[in-house]
Amino acid sequence: MRSDRQVVDPLSGRRVLVGISGSIAAVKLPLLVSALVQRGAQVRCLLTPSAARLVSAEALACLSRHPCHLDADQWSHQAARPLHVELAEWAELVLVAPLSATSLGRWVHGLGDSLLASTLLACEAPVLAAAAMNTAMWSAPAVRANWQTLCGWPEVLPLGPAAGLLACDRQGDGRMAEPELLLLALESLALWGCGRDWQGRRLLVSAGPTVEPLDGARCLTNPSTGRMGVLLAQAARLRGATVELVHGPLSLPASWLEGLSCRPVSTAAAMEQALAAAQPRADAVAMAAAVADHRRSSPPSHKLSKAALGPTLSAGWEAVPDLLAGLVQTRPQGQVILGFAAQSGDVLGQARDKWRRKGCDLLFANPIDQPEAGFGAGSNRGWLLGPGAQERPLGPAGKLAVAHQLLTALGALLRPPAPDPPAGAPPAADR
Numbered sequence: 001m002r003s004d005r006q007v008v009d010p011l012s013g014r015r016v017l018v019g020i021s022g023s024i025a026a027v028k029l030p031l032l033v034s035a036l037v038q039r040g041a042q043v044r045c046l047l048t049p050s051a052a053r054l055v056s057a058e059a060l061a062c063l064s065r066h067p068c069h070l071d072a073d074q075w076s077h078q079a080a081r082p083l084h085v086e087l088a089e090w091a092e093l094v095l096v097a098p099l100s101a102t103s104l105g106r107w108v109h110g111l112g113d114s115l116l117a118s119t120l121l122a123c124e125a126p127v128l129a130a131a132a133m134n135t136a137m138w139s140a141p142a143v144r145a146n147w148q149t150l151c152g153w154p155e156v157l158p159l160g161p162a163a164g165l166l167a168c169d170r171q172g173d174g175r176m177a178e179p180e181l182l183l184l185a186l187e188s189l190a191l192w193g194c195g196r197d198w199q200g201r202r203l204l205v206s207a208g209p210t211v212e213p214l215d216g217a218r219c220l221t222n223p224s225t226g227r228m229g230v231l232l233a234q235a236a237r238l239r240g241a242t243v244e245l246v247h248g249p250l251s252l253p254a255s256w257l258e259g260l261s262c263r264p265v266s267t268a269a270a271m272e273q274a275l276a277a278a279q280p281r282a283d284a285v286a287m288a289a290a291v292a293d294h295r296r297s298s299p300p301s302h303k304l305s306k307a308a309l310g311p312t313l314s315a316g317w318e319a320v321p322d323l324l325a326g327l328v329q330t331r332p333q334g335q336v337i338l339g340f341a342a343q344s345g346d347v348l349g350q351a352r353d354k355w356r357r358k359g360c361d362l363l364f365a366n367p368i369d370q371p372e373a374g375f376g377a378g379s380n381r382g383w384l385l386g387p388g389a390q391e392r393p394l395g396p397a398g399k400l401a402v403a404h405q406l407l408t409a410l411g412a413l414l415r416p417p418a419p420d421p422p423a424g425a426p427p428a429a430d431r
């Protein structure tokens, strides 16, 4: 097991206020609160009256190591200041999960008639808001309009619900983002805030290993979990990008893929095809996948016996084309490309050569034979090579923090977004 001990968790020591409103997804919050405490956050919880019927204030008090606040606590002749003001000023980060239709409506319309509602109005800290409700409620014009308003607020990071089976037995949009994704988004809020500098941009990311068959039962792969690429994809999505993710088999929480347009593949050939199809749509490409270098030319589809396998392993191999170098050749004008380099030994020397050979704009070179970096680690470190012979050390830091730094560097190379056409101008196709 690798040690990520020197890397400080962005949630450690942070004051996190958790507001829970009335949706059945509230039952997922106690364990999320526990996870936050285990990561070193200071946590305070507050429950709306409807949420208090679904989840126990006692459980939240135990797990957060602090009394859980209810509407009845808001005003007290023994308190010098109202509780909603105290809580709003105490919080560095706020999570509202689940955010029900009613709490959304109160917030957006500026109504402060309960503890959660008035705390949110008094709050100046960034807020992660995770909606959850029945599909029809989510599609109701009033809720759509309220959500649109919320999405325009600069200090709010909105996480719309995912599709799935709802507690009302309906299949559709409405499930609250899973707790692992909420933790990730909170970490992103702590690192980056609510900035949406990638709004309107399209990012294509590859992640994870490829798997090359040796025969019908065996394969050649590598220990990539896909973590760096998927975190890059989620960070971009949280910063407003539309993200397409082409990925090999991942060893990550499935919820980390929510909100991304995913194309799972297995072999390098399938990855090459999927990337080629998506490349023309992208403003930027990040090639984080650990692609095989060699594959068997014609692997048998049946399982070879042990005795037959041995001799075949020394023959019948071919080189896998370099997908990154290929993307550089076929890129549309203005597209910027980030490559990765997994190195052992002399990282910088080999990376300089790789950057020149592959022709990408940026190359993040990271050691895979040192602590705090490499396959499966929670953290990463390395050098970012870029235009003007720039060689910038990054990390050691959590992989999400590195992802944000890479996105900032990549974003700086993007062309400015096309200005909106003047009113009355002909459509783009006619100009």
Ligand code: CTP
Pocket: 287, 288, 289, 290, 291, 292, 293, 320, 321, 322, 323, 324, 325, 338, 339, 340, 341, 342, 343, 354
């Ligand atoms: N890459 C690729 N296609 C391959 C191999 C690698 O697109 N067949 C990409 C990776 O996604 C990464 C970059 O090239 O962005 C560097 O990958 P890396 O494994 O570090 O280097 P290789 O090119 O495979 O060279 P070597 O194994 O000799 O270090």
